Amino acid sequence: MSFEIPIGPQHPALKEPISLRMTVEGEVITDVDIRLGYNHRGMEKLAEEKSWLQNIYLVERICGICSHSHATCYVQGVEKLMELAPPKRGMFIRYLVSELERVHSHLLWLGVAGHEAGFDSFFMYTWRDREVVMDLLEMISGNRVHYAINTIGGVRRDLDAGQIAKIREGLVVLRKRSEYYFHIGANEPSFVGRIAGVGILPLEKVIALCAVGPTARASGWARDVRKEDPYAVYDEVDFDVATADSCDVLGRVVVRVKELLESYKICEQFLDKLPPGDIAVKAPRKAKPGEVVSRYEAPRGENIHYIKANGTDKPERLKVRAPTLANYPATMEMLRKGFIADIPLIFAAIDPCICCAERTVTLIAAGSGEESVVRMSDLRRRAIARHQNAPVKRNAVWPL
Amino acid sequence: MTDAELIEKLKVDLGDKVAEIAHPAPRRLFLKVAPRDLVAVTTSLRDAYGFVFLSTISGVDNGEAFEIVYHFSTPETDLNLRTEIPKAVPHVDSITPVIPGAILYERELQDMFGLVIDGIPDPRPLVLPDDWPAGNYPLRKDWKFERPQEVIPGGKS
Amino acid sequence: MAALRTLLYLVVYPGLLFLFVYSTFCEWFDRKVYARLQNRMGPTHTGRFGLLQPIADFVKLLAKEDIVPDAADKRLFNVLPVVGLAVVATAGLLLPVWNFDLAVPGFTSFSGDIIVVLYLLSLPTLILFLAAWSSANPFSTIGGARVLTMLFGYEVPLFLAVLGPAILADSWRLAEIAAFYQAKPLLLLTNLLGFIVAVIAVQAKLERTPFDIPHAETEIVGGTFTEYSGKKLALFRLTFDIEMVVSSGLLAVVFLGGFPGGAVIGFLHFVVKTLFVIFLLSLLRALTSRIRIDQVVSFAWKFLAPLAVLQLLVTILLKGLLS
Amino acid sequence: MLNKLARWSRIKSPWILHLNSGACNACDIEIVAALTPRFDVERFGILLKATPRHADVIIASGPVTRQMRDRIIRIYDQVPDPKFVIAVGACAMSGCVYRGAYNIMGGIDQVIPVNMYVPGCPARPDAIVDGVVKLLGKL
16 A cells, blocks of 8 residues: 655654655655745845845845855855955955854754654764854854854954964864764664665766765765865865765765864864954945856855846845755655655755755656646645545555 | 867857857856757757756846856866847746756746746646745746735734 | 452552652653763753653643544544553552562462563553554554554564563562572573563663654654644553553563562662663663664564574573573 | 642643744754753753644744745644744744745744744744743743
8 A cells, every 4th residue: 555644844854844745655665756835935036125235144044054155155256246355364264164164064964864863862962062163153253053254355253362272172172072973973883774775876866966065975976166166265275075985874974074074174274374464355335247156065065156246236136056956856866765764864864954945946846757637735735634634544455 | 178278169069059158257157059059059068078067047037038047067167058038938948858957947947937948857837835826927027026914913003 | 458458559559659650750760861861951940850840741731632633533542542551550560569478379469470461561562553543644654553563573572581581480470480589699690681682672662762663753753642632642651651660670570580578678679670670771762773664673583582582592401400 | 729730730841843934944953952962951841842732832933934824824723722832033023034025924923823932043042942931931
């Protein structure tokens, strides 16, 4: 017997609304359908009505976990449009924050992966240590989550010697803890048993479906915008692109922990090379007509903003593509033929940031081969009705 | 391959299919093609130049026409393929058969601009919320939104 | 007089009231240990050290609205929590907490009571399955199917492991088994393997991590309990708490030498030994991640069952040596 | 007497349901952070529950999107009485930067009654814990 189970939009595995509809056969998923749009806010339209400066704060609120990524991607694009050259010190601070954000995001993800696998102790430990980096970010920027440290032409806050010393101390602690998690993630048998060989995504699928970030790198697709298109100050620091070739969730864990260690390395280099001087230059109010494509390596993968100016103080068009959106086709590929128990893990493995992906998009991606004439709204109503009081067939045979 | 070499090679290979090539910044190429050549150019870009990775597709409402930009990238460079579609006949060919990962972005275009993508493998209407009124395309410049009056709970309105 | 005593047994000690108080204490202990292992505090603000927390949860759930879904099988849905509670409370009565006179078989201690306890402890699983099935929710249904699938995994190893010591003691009566090991405490060491198997199987029976598959919240929301709310949920939670106490009590009797020494000292033995077992269960819960349903069954049959059989073999050989 | 007991238990054991109606994730991660060792809401008996049927307090974050509106009402109906709603963050209060966007209905109070507002963008975990405890203290 096969029947449909709705996952979401309100589901404990997902901290954000999205609806996955699984057709399952016993414990095995036979078909996947994703319905987005629950988190669609229409930010791109809104951006056309706000000024360049106001948009920093709007763009920052696309997503809470990678807020700095979106803001930085936007700001570096706007700086190119305005032909500004921000001072070196400002750039170092900006990208220091962006690496710290990567640390916070990956630690958060590790914890969430532990939680999805029912490993709550791991979740508690990683989140406890995440507070260290949250404290550092709060000290640098004044806020825990939306740092608001970017401004057009530089950053808004400077670092002093005491803060630098504190950041260094924090990094030492974090590095030690990350190595410990690397050890747990790769050795604790019940955890590894859950994540190894789950959610296989071969390299040719990665390429065909345009997956990005750690999801792609765990399948051996070694692309990192920081390395291949070194924006700002990334050509001055030395780091490696972390990859794995196991193509499964374990590989994604390994890639993320390796990236954590690389990020500590980058942060230390930033602190070592931090030049004296100003942190920002004054920015004009209007931008000349033109267009720019800004790319940025967010914790989840390549973040790309396409900005078009028309000579006024407002953008003509701001197109945001967040990494999670690029990973959805790959996710559906991974989910098919998996177990119900693996849904949260596989879905979490792309580090979904639904709010990022949905600033403007709605999609209904159908499973393979199934042509449905039912309107999505009907389907949804049916699924909801089922969720509330589904008359599940009593005489069903369970193929277990 | 540097950007300059790539431009030369593209000019030779694609010939008159390329309407214009711009190179405003290092590692950023803008190519303009006619809508009818889109699929052919994409295919040859993928096969001969290794532009397998599509970052996204952006649509812009230019007033008289829709401008669609396909952002490709390789480890060496970024290539932005631009095409213009007249508003009167908003039809464009799908590149999903060439690059399967494009499906989401094309659906997004359908939804936000009211473009019709010919040959898209999954042609079901792509709406915003389920109760979204038909014929409204939020990212068109002539579409304006009136915010409904909010109620203040328990207070004066 | 005898009737009064029986009533006292049933209602106060070691019956319902005692089980209620002690199981809430055990839940508090479990939560606290779990929280401390995770670097947290656990409940602190409800009563002294948060001791009243489980009682507060229970009372609050009693006072809440009780929703019965339209599609549910109303009669089953309503009656199952009560039946579950009754079953585990009955099992609790059979534990030799009181210093029973071995010579006189009473209604709470008789030859073969170990089998009765084991079967009474199997019943909540079935009740859970029925509860899940009758609430007619896709998540519950999957949870119910998982409950039964898991039952096939852990039940046999648990029975084999628990019967080993009984064979050695040559009795099917809990009080006699305990008395046998009290006389020869060293023999307890030979049952170590069986004890490990039994602790793991009990963990699975209680559906706690790594075996909390039937109500894995990140996969199938509330699983078996998705549709239960208010009073019924409170009763189910109490059922599970009592089941935890009873099964850890059973392990304490069979593997840890029972509760010798009269009313007061025997009671202290009971508390210390059950808390020790619960501590092991909490440790297991904190140190592992949830495994998949197919992994449970294969783990149970590839490791637990052979180990339990090995334990039986050791026991039988030992018995031959001793006699 | 019984009423007193019920009120005491309600204050001491609020189980929360986390409801995201289209938030930017910032409030969500702060709500989750409140569960973790630094803030540890279990001290107050607060547990995060998976299904609406088990919850007492709905912690809602984010502006209400058009698509989520009906879902929110339905989830609210599924929570057994007595139930409370806490709006966490500026978006859940008024819509924050998204106010005026075409797919936003405004704050959560446009859809369901709200008992408590916790301001902040995002609200800090300590503020969220404070909000829950204060709400129950008001009973």
